[in-house]
Every structure is written in structure tokens, then in C-alpha cells.
Amino acid sequence: MDMDQFFVAVELLHHPHLRGKPVIVGGEPGGRGIVATSSYEARRYGIRAGMSAMEAHRLCPHAVFVHPNIDKYVNMAERVFRLLWEFTERVEPVSVDEAFLDVTDLVKTPDEVKSLAMRIKNRIREVEGLTVTIGAGANRLVAKIASGMNKPDGFTYLPPEHVAEVFHDLPVGELHGIGRATTEALGRLGIRTAGQLAAFPMDMLRRVFGKWGDDLQKIALGQGDDAVLTPNERPDEKSMGHEHTFDRDLTEPALLLGRLHLLCERVARRLREAKMAGRVVTLKLRFHGFETRFHGRKLKDYLQHETEIFSIARTLFQECFDRRPVRLVGVSVSDLMPDLRLRQLDFFSPHTRLVILSQACDEVKDRFGEDAIGYATGIFFSLRSSPSYGIRPRRTKCYRPFQGV
Amino acid sequence: MKFSASKNALLSGFVPLSAVIPSKSPLPALSNVLAELRGNTLSLAATDLEVSMQTAIEVLGTEDGKALLPAKRIFEILRELPEISLKIAIDKNHRITIEGDQGNYKVSGEDVEGYPQIPQLQKPQVFQIDVGRLHRLIEKTYFAISKDELRPQLTGILLQVRSGEVRCVSTDGHRLVRITSLETGYEGEAHDFIVPGKAMMAVLRNAEGEGPVELRFEATQLSFAFQQMKLTTRLIEGRYPNYEAVIPKTNENILKLDTDTFRSAVRRVAIFSNEVSRQIRLRLAKDNVEIMAEDVEAGGEARETVACDYQGTPMDIGYNANYIMDVLKQIDTTEVIFELGAPTSAGLVKPSEQEKNEDLLMLIMPVRLS
Secondary structure (H helix, E strand, C coil): CEECCHHHHHHHHHCHHHCCCCEEEECCCCCCCEEEEECHHHHCCCCCCCCEHHHHHHHCCCCEEECCCHHHHHHHHHHHHHHHHCCCCCEEEEECCEEEECCCCCCCCHHHHHHHHHHHHHHHHHHHCCCEEEEECCCHHHHHHHHCCCCCCCEEECCHHHHHHHHCCCEHHHCCCCCHHHHHHHHHCCCCEHHHHHHCCHHHHHHHHCCHHHHHHHHHCCCCCCCCCCCCCCCCCCEEEEEEEEEEEECCHHHHHHHHHHHHHHHHHHHHHCCEEEEEEEEEEEECCCCEEEEEEEEEEEECCHHHHHHHHHHHHHHHCCCCCEEEEEEEEEEEEECHHHHECCCCCHHHHHHHHHHHHHHHHHHHCCCCCCCHHHHHHHCCCCCCCCCCCHHHHCCCCECCC | CEEEEEHHHHHHHHHHHHHCCCCCCCCHHHHEEEEEEECCEEEEEEECCCEEEEEEEECEEEECEEEEEEHHHHHHHHHHCCCCEEEEEECCCCEEEEECCCCEEEEECECHHHCCCCCCCCCCEEEEEEHHHHHHHHHHHHHHCCCCCCCHHHHEEEEEEECCEEEEEEECCCEEEEEEEECCCCCCCCEEEEEEHHHHHHHHHHCCCCCEEEEEEECCEEEEEECCEEEEEECCCCCCCCHHHHCCCCCCEEEEEEHHHHHHHHHHHHCCCCCCCCEEEEEECCCEEEEEEEECCCCEEEEEEEECEEECCCEEEEEEHHHHHHHHHCCCCCEEEEEECCCCCCEEEEECCCCCCEEEEEEECCECCC
């Protein structure tokens, strides 16, 4: 199940007057943000997700830019996923707008597949007012490809006998499970399509990719036995991280560290929500010209609080920041384990004071939103949408359609 | 060295030493007991380089001397023997012979040269405390000592000597005990010592009966002398954390419970708590406290309600069940009083009535609930 132009669709529910217009959810047109999602009207101008906002603005000067409000989308996604659970428990959300459903036990014939898909689509439309595209197939790989074949508001069932035909000309990069690095490596072997990959001599694939070569060819043939895993069955998350691309390259350490602190806050909050703690902190810096550096440290103690994570991240930053303009900053925490031991409070440990502080802040955020309370270091960023840095009503802050400048 | 003594007399000299002999040591000589015979007095000593214990027993000496005796072997044979008279001889080659009515036992000893010096305090300052009182001070505080070597001060018991009173304090950061013995009769300077847990355990095991314990101290050493024993310990250096600062003064939620009823309920519910966190939840209401535990991983849960008298804001508060049980074990009165603050701040635990000349106060830190 793939939700159509998801971020835009959610914004349209809140702002129906934008319907029918080219709408872009993403960074500001004047700045250096990117397009997260664009409406189908905008896509007609050649605007695609991942494109720079500036480029999008050039292609379609009258497009309406909406600042993304991730909370709103996550909230909606959860509501949609809950509707999916009405049909089966075997739902695996893979991103904010996509989920796999295992309906093996519910349907037997192609007709039953279609009627179930229609019921799911209708239910989501009736309850949430959103359209989705459903692709069906014998496994995740095929279903994913099928879901891309008839957008928006579509349905495609790809029966096993048609898989080879459809896969034949697909670029390998579109196959679920083959990422950018593998695509590039395959490209060096002259392999561009799934058909070429399927026909490629196995021993050569093995030489380049090892055991992964066997899997690659299976993927190219549309074969796969990956089970649909419900969130409870999924292996635990291995790391948690956040990153941010700046509107313009920054060289001021104070601003970079301010943003880094904000990212640490988010990571820490997610860790606490998941009741996890980690002991490897990794900093990611991307400089002007796209050179990217990762710098990490393994600690003795497990961390869960932004102050602790930030103090490590700051040291890492000082160790690898060389005053070159920075385009992106990110931080992640890995080597995770349940935080059971950290929950015991301590008379003397400064950690206990942090725990009490973060618990209070988490409660405020749960009730009033992520921006309701924060550290002063992040103040420039959380008020970023106000050109005068004045205080604006909190609720409206996240929505800011820019008419073309 | 030659002497004869009864099995029980020898055992009484050896047993206290077992509290300090290290089970594993980089210095193999430390697994021995240092014995020295002068006339009819046999002095025995053992050390782990931090804590040393010396005892003395009366024997029938025939030839003075010094020797190292392998502790484990000697303990084992002494324990197995009936109460008889034994003849012990150690020759120049450190060969030890123990002769009894039913046979003899031989074992190799070692040269005394390899054994470290047992510290002797030169010009110590002295004060006294009653054995029973010292025993009780240690007994009530020992359980809360930290095992975290990263906080070395907390691995000991803080012994505070003041005019008219002696205090013992221990904490591992999660719970804290402060017990004060009043009207000790000591008038003089105030002293603070952080005594290693192992030394306190050795005192606890051996300080019995009646009479005074003489404490002597000098620089970084403290010694306890009682009956025929003397224990000398290195003190833990550094500053003990300011424990007074963490004792809440204004906890207004007062919870009174029957000690045994509460303890056994916690014990039952705790069986169903998570193995690592041991977390239980107390839901406090005016007339009853609900004790709950849940272990998501193992899929168990438990719930019990115990009658109480609670004057305060109804709330949920989480604790490590083991800590609650440890603390309740120290309460000798049928009723226990908890004085609580917020669910994230330290709570006070006290007996409903203090013993004569004593003030016992315990603190317990909650587990964060969410």
C-alpha cells in the first residue's frame, strides 16, 4: 500500500483551497532545501521529490510551497495504518507512507485480491479522505513494483506468470533491496536492468558480491521470501539518528552546534520513547562540495539524554570541523539496548537530574507539541520561519505557504 | 617452632582470619597465615594488603619461632578434627606436622620472608565504643554499600565520630542508610573515616559478646581491637559525598504500613517483575497501596493490595523491589513509615519508633516510571 503524494495530500486536507494547484512540500524556494513531495499538478512541470527547492521554483514559479510538518504526517500515517489493521494484523509499515500487508490467508483468487484491495482503498478514502495505490504480488518485491505501476489511486495485481516480463526492463535501482551503492557496482559490470541482472553469469556476480550475488539474481527474477513483519516481530532498531541540510552553507560553529543540539534532542527523545539507550555516538558532517565525514566514539556508559549525547557530539564536531562551510550536520546513536538499568534514579549522579528534566520536557512535548519547550541553543532554529524572529502563535508556525517570490 | 594446643583453641584463632584472606591474589604468599610463637602466646595474622587481622591464643609452647601456614589446608583439617589436643611442629625446611591421637598430617609451609609486613600503628589516637553498638551500626548499614569501583568512596561505610555520638552512613546512590548511636560517652575531636566494606564485614563477623572495641587511627589506617583480635585497615581516601544534602527535609506524603505484611507482599509481586530492572509500581491511595509488577518479556504480571494509612497526594511511584525488601529488612518495628516527595525524588524510610539512644533513617530512590 502506497499513499499517493502523501505529504501534499495531508496538506490539502488542511487547506482545501490549494487543490488543483501545483503544491510543493519542502524547503523554501529561495533557500537550499529540497522538495519532499510535490502534487501531481507540480509534477507536470517536471518537479520531483529530492530536487532542490530552487530548481523546483525555476520550473514552476507559481507553485505553492508548504513548509513540512512531519508530526502531522506521522500522525496521519498512524491513523491509516490503524485502518489497515482492521483487515489484517500482518502489517509492516516500511516508511511514513508505505506498508506491506500479508494477506495470504485472506484471499485465494485474483478476484478476491482485487476486491480486498478495493475495500482497503475505500475504507481509507471514507475515513481519512486520502487515496492510496495498492500493488499485489506473490512477495514484497513484486508487490512493491506493482504498486508503482498504476498511480495515483490505482490497483495492480502482478500474477507470477507476468513477473519476468514486467521486470525485464526495470532499472535495477528500482528493485526493492538494491540501493545506490549496489546500483553503481552493477553499473560498472554493465548491468542496468533487472533483465540483464537475471541473465548475468552467476559465478561473476558471486566474485564481485559474494553471497549477496545469489540474492541479487533472485531479486532480479522477482523471487523473494522475505516475510512481512509486524512492528513487534521486527528486529530491534540498530541506531537512531537525525540530520539536517542547511538552507545555506554555514561556517559559524555556534549555529552549527545549535543545530547539532537540536538534533541530539530529537535523537534522545526517540531513544527515550523506545526505552532504549546507546553507547556509540556518530557525527556526520557534509561540507560544501559534498565531501562527507563520519566521526564516532564508543563509550563505556549507555546514553539516553541530549546533554550527554551532545557533549560527545560536540567533542566529535570540534575534532573534525575545519572551518570549511558545512552543508549538512547529523548525529546518530547506535549500539542500543533497553534502558532498564538507567531508569533507577540516583542521589548523586548528575544523570538523575537530567532524567527528571527530560521527563518533564517529554510530558510537555507530548501534550503541546515538539516545539512547545526546548533549549535556548535551538531558539534560532525553532523560530526560523519568522523573518523578524518575533514570537508567532505556535500552532500556525509550521504551516507557511510561500507564494512564488 | 613447636607447641601444643586444643583443636578449638586453634580454630578460634584461625577462623577470624578467614575474613581477610583473599581467595585469589597476585601475591601467593597472602593465602597463608603468619604464625609467631613467643612463650605460650601464638600470634596469628593474615592480610590482603588492605585489611589485616591479628589474633592471639594461649598454647603450650616448647620452641619459639615464626612460620607461614597454608590457610586453606589448616582450616580444613581443623574443622574436621574432633576436640582433641594437637601437637604442632614446624621444621627448618618449613615442613609442618600436626599430630593428634588418631594420626598425623603433614603439609609444606613457606618462608616468612615472602610475607608482607602487618601494619602496626605507631602513635595512634584512641577512642572506644561498645561492641554491641558497633555491631549494630555496621549491621544496619552494610547492605547499602556500593559495589561500583568507579565510585570508591561509596564502597565503604562512612564512620563519623562526634562528641556524644557515632554515625555510620552507607549508600550506593540508590538507597542510603544513616544510623546514629547517641550517648557514646566520647568527648573530643570529630573524625570522619571511610572504612572499606570488607573491613566492616570482618568486624561484623567477629565483634561479638560484650565489652569495648578500641579504635585507633593514624593517617590512612584505622584499627579495631576487641577481645583477642585486632583488625587494621587502610582507609578509603577522598571525600564522601555530601549525603546530608540529599536527605529531603520536606517530604509531606506520609505512608504507614505493617512491615511484615508489606514486605511479604512485595516479595510475592517481585517474582513477576522484570529480572533486570526489578521494577514494581506502588499506587498510593488513602487506605491502601496497590503493588504491581509486569514483565513484558517473560509475559508475567502481579498485583496485590495492602492496607495502609496514607496522608498525601495519591500517586504512582516505582521502585526496585530488591531495594524495598533490603530496606524493610532493617526495620525492627511492626510498623514502617515512608515519607515521600515526588515520584522522582528520594523517599525516607523509618521505623515507627526509634530504639533507645539511636536514630535510624533510610532513603530510597525511585525508578522512573513511564
